Amino acid sequence: MTNYDNRFATSDQYSLRGRVFRKIREDILSGKYKEHEELKEVAIGEELGVSRTPVREAFRQLELEGLIQIIPNKGAYVTGITAKDVKDIYMIRSLLEGLCARMATDKITKEQLEEMEENIYLAQFHADKGHMDQMAELDNRFHDILYEACDSKMLEHLLKDFHQYVLRVRQKTLSNNSRGRASNNEHRQIMEAIKAKDAAKAEELANRHMINAYDNMVKNGLYEIYGDELNEEDNNKWKELK
Amino acid sequence: MTNYDNRFATSDQYSLRGRVFRKIREDILSGKYKEHEELKEVAIGEELGVSRTPVREAFRQLELEGLIQIIPNKGAYVTGITAKDVKDIYMIRSLLEGLCARMATDKITKEQLEEMEENIYLAQFHADKGHMDQMAELDNRFHDILYEACDSKMLEHLLKDFHQYVLRVRQKTLSNNSRGRASNNEHRQIMEAIKAKDAAKAEELANRHMINAYDNMVKNGLYEIYGDELNEEDNNKWKELK
DNA sequence: AATAGAAGGATTGTATACAATTATACCGAT
DNA sequence: ATCGGTATAATTGTATACAATCCTTCTATT
Numbered sequence: 001m002t003n004y005d006n007r008f009a010t011s012d013q014y015s016l017r018g019r020v021f022r023k024i025r026e027d028i029l030s031g032k033y034k035e036h037e038e039l040k041e042v043a044i045g046e047e048l049g050v051s052r053t054p055v056r057e058a059f060r061q062l063e064l065e066g067l068i069q070i071i072p073n074k075g076a077y078v079t080g081i082t083a084k085d086v087k088d089i090y091m092i093r094s095l096l097e098g099l100c101a102r103m104a105t106d107k108i109t110k111e112q113l114e115e116m117e118e119n120i121y122l123a124q125f126h127a128d129k130g131h132m133d134q135m136a137e138l139d140n141r142f143h144d145i146l147y148e149a150c151d152s153k154m155l156e157h158l159l160k161d162f163h164q165y166v167l168r169v170r171q172k173t174l175s176n177n178s179r180g181r182a183s184n185n186e187h188r189q190i191m192e193a194i195k196a197k198d199a200a201k202a203e204e205l206a207n208r209h210m211i212n213a214y215d216n217m218v219k220n221g222l223y224e225i226y227g228d229e230l231n232e233e234d235n236n237k238w239k240e241l242k
Numbered sequence: 243m244t245n246y247d248n249r250f251a252t253s254d255q256y257s258l259r260g261r262v263f264r265k266i267r268e269d270i271l272s273g274k275y276k277e278h279e280e281l282k283e284v285a286i287g288e289e290l291g292v293s294r295t296p297v298r299e300a301f302r303q304l305e306l307e308g309l310i311q312i313i314p315n316k317g318a319y320v321t322g323i324t325a326k327d328v329k330d331i332y333m334i335r336s337l338l339e340g341l342c343a344r345m346a347t348d349k350i351t352k353e354q355l356e357e358m359e360e361n362i363y364l365a366q367f368h369a370d371k372g373h374m375d376q377m378a379e380l381d382n383r384f385h386d387i388l389y390e391a392c393d394s395k396m397l398e399h400l401l402k403d404f405h406q407y408v409l410r411v412r413q414k415t416l417s418n419n420s421r422g423r424a425s426n427n428e429h430r431q432i433m434e435a436i437k438a439k440d441a442a443k444a445e446e447l448a449n450r451h452m453i454n455a456y457d458n459m460v461k462n463g464l465y466e467i468y469g470d471e472l473n474e475e476d477n478n479k480w481k482e483l484k
Numbered sequence: 485a486a487t488a489g490a491a492g493g494a495t496t497g498t499a500t501a502c503a504a505t506t507a508t509a510c511c512g513a514t
Numbered sequence: 515a516t517c518g519g520t521a522t523a524a525t526t527g528t529a530t531a532c533a534a535t536c537c538t539t540c541t542a543t544t
Contacts, residue, residue, distance in 0.1 A: 015314050016528070017302075041496070051529045056496090057302050060259075064306035072257055073496060073535050088396040095337040154330040258498070283526070293499045298526085315505050315526060 016050050021058035023048060028067050028078055029167050039068060039076040066165060086169055087214070093162050094210035097143075100150040100159060101190055101206035105199040107151035116145055116191045123184040127177070135180045142187050146206075149194075169217075179216045186212065258292050263300035265290060270309050270320055271409050281310060281318040308407055328411055329456070335404050336452035339385075342392040342401060343432055343448035347441035349393035358387055358433045365426045369419070377422045384429050388448075391436075411459075421458045428454065 024044065027033050039059070041052045048055075059076050062068045068076045119142050126134040143163060147156040186209045193202035266286065269275050281301070283294045290297075301318050304310045310318045361384050368376040385405060389398040428451045435444035 018314075040494095042494095052496090053528055053530090057299060057527095060299050060302040061306055064303055072260075074537095075495075084394075085396055088394045091341060092338065092397060092400070095341060096334065099333060099337060152326075152330045154327055155334060158334070282524095284524095294526090295498055295500090299497095316507095317525075 016054040017057045017061075020044070020048055020050060020054050021061050024058055024062060025065070025067060028062075029164070031168070033078050035078050035080045037078045039078065041076075065161070081165075081168060086166060086217075089162055089166050090210055090214035090217075093159065093166075094207050094214075096155065096159055096162075097146070097210050098203040098207035100146055100152075100155055101194065102199045102203040103152060103155070104146055104149035105194045105197055105202050108149040108194055112145055112149045113191070113195060116142065116187075116194075119145065120184060120188050120191060123180075123187070127181045127184055130177055132177075132180070135184075139180075139183060139187075146190075176216065176220055179220070182216075183209070183213065258296040259299045259303075262286070262290055262292060262296050263303050266300060266304060267307070267309060270304075271406070273410075275320050277320050277322045279320045281320070283318075307403070323407075323410060328408060328459075331404055331408055332452055332456035332459075335401065336449050336456075338397065338401055338404075339388070339452050340445040340449035342388055342394075342397055343436065344441045344445040345394060345397070346388055346391035347436045347439055347444050350391040350436060354387055354391045355433070355437060358384065358429075358436075361387065362426060362430050362433060365422075365429070369423045369426055372419060374419075374422070377426075381422075381425060381429075388432075418458065418462055421462070424458075425451070425455065 024033070024039070033039065041055050041059070045052050045055045059068065059070060063070045063076070067079060069079050070076045119138055123135060123138045123142075126138065140163075144160070147159045150156060186205065190202055190205045190209060193199075193205055266275070266281070275281065283297045283301070287294050287297045301310065301312060305312050305318070309321060311321050312318045361380055365377060365380040365384075368380065382405075386402070389401050392398060428447065432444055432447045432451065435441075435447055
């Protein structure tokens with residue numbers, strides 16, 4: 001969550017540490033490692049066939065990404081994410097996606113705009129067919145285009161981090177077909193505001209888009225899907241045990 | 243003392259790694275290590291009397307904090323910060339400080355409000371006396387109180403990170419006495435809006451406060467102070483060399 | 485039976501050794 | 515003198531060894 005500056009996208013793609021880092025992150029986001037689960041250095045090292053050193057370094061990065069919490073001399077634990085965290089993130093994202101849309105209105109390239117249109121057009125098709133996986137994919141891509149179009153590495157990276165962070169919860173969120181349709185319509189409106197160079201409108205719409213996404217999430221039972229793990233009280237109770 | 247509640251409880255206070263981390267960060271922010279300077283693991287290890295291991299782990303954290311960039315198999319370099327980065331950060335901060343003030347309006351405690359009042363009162367005194375160091379200190383503290391008062395670990399952490407990140411640039415910014423006075427007056431207005439439970443006004447004022455701070459920075463020669471290092475073109479040129 | 489405490493094992497923290505990669509310097513060919 | 519290349523040194527990447535800390539369990543005492 002904290003890496004503001006990935007300008008130099010060198011990102012140790014091929015080092016052991018980098019691979020371990022991405023593997024663990026993947027496993028957390030995919031749910032293989034559940035909340036509050038303890039990650040042991042040797043176990044993961046053996047599983048991946050590496051020593052503790054790269055694992056430890058990956059842990060340090062994961063901690064700053066907010067995915068695990070390291071308690072000195074004790075262990076590394078997958079962080080819980082409370083309902084309040086999710087709400088806070090969506091409030092923050094609402095503002096920042098708005099800013100992003102506003103900035104993108106000036107900076108977007110013809111190519112990016114065309115990809116947006118294509119994206120929306122395709123999403124319409126998949127919405128009609130009820131293809132939920134593709135919808136999720138296109139939704140991700142739409143926002144990524146927007147992030148890139150704002151021409152601010154700072155903002156782009158920040159939003160991508162948030163997006164990633166909240167993926168754990170969001171997974172099943174778009175699976176409601178009517179929301180998928182509505183979401184795509186909002187995308188279209190945002191795109192058209194940008195196309196019309198109406199920055200204020202684009203900002204306002206992107207703003208709303210996030211709030212709507214959050215409201216839908218709550219309405220569709222954010223709590224039920226993830227149960228107690230998103231219940232703050234239970235979370236605190238767990239903390240006291242440690 | 244270990245704060246389980248803070249998922250971002252980074253850089254444990256007493257481990258070597260934590261001490262090394264904070265020391266290097268301090269040295270970067272204070273200017274001891276300049277932009278683009280290479281940090282060598284052994285050199286720093288010897289200077290601090292520790293082995294490479296904790297130094298390396300500290301590097302991983304510093305990288306995610308955005309303070310250094312690690313190029314695999316090459317080295318760790320203090321990151322440059324462009325004028326555009328600074329501008330982007332202030333635009334982002336403007337929105338988020340506004341959100342923070344809005345949220346704080348509901349959540350602030352009596353104690354926090356009292357510390358704010360004291361802070362502003364004291365700052366008035368030091369502004370009159372021309373005590374710039376104390377002014378900077380009080381300014382930091384005012385914002386920290388606000389961050390804590392919003393009752394969102396997410397937002398608090400994010401804003402503290404941003405604040406820290408721009409510290410390198412901001413250092414001499416408040417040294418203009420008239421800005422110090424104006425800034426403190428803006429603090430007072432924010433505080434009073436919060437006290438009056440006027441969330442919208444608090445948000446708007448905090449918003450403006452950041453924009454004013456940035457404008458003042460630009461007016462007072464952000465570029466001159468840091469010269470070419472804040473010039474994006476030169477920075478890019480440097481990148482190509484690596 | 486309940487509890488304090490000690491022993492042992494498990495786990496993380498740090499240091500060091502070795503491997504891989506990159507930078508430097510020297511030398512010869514042109 | 516300049517350019518290339520090779521050898522050597524410097525530096526980072528990874529593995530392992532050892533130290534410190536924490537957790538579990540069992541025992542002894544009340």
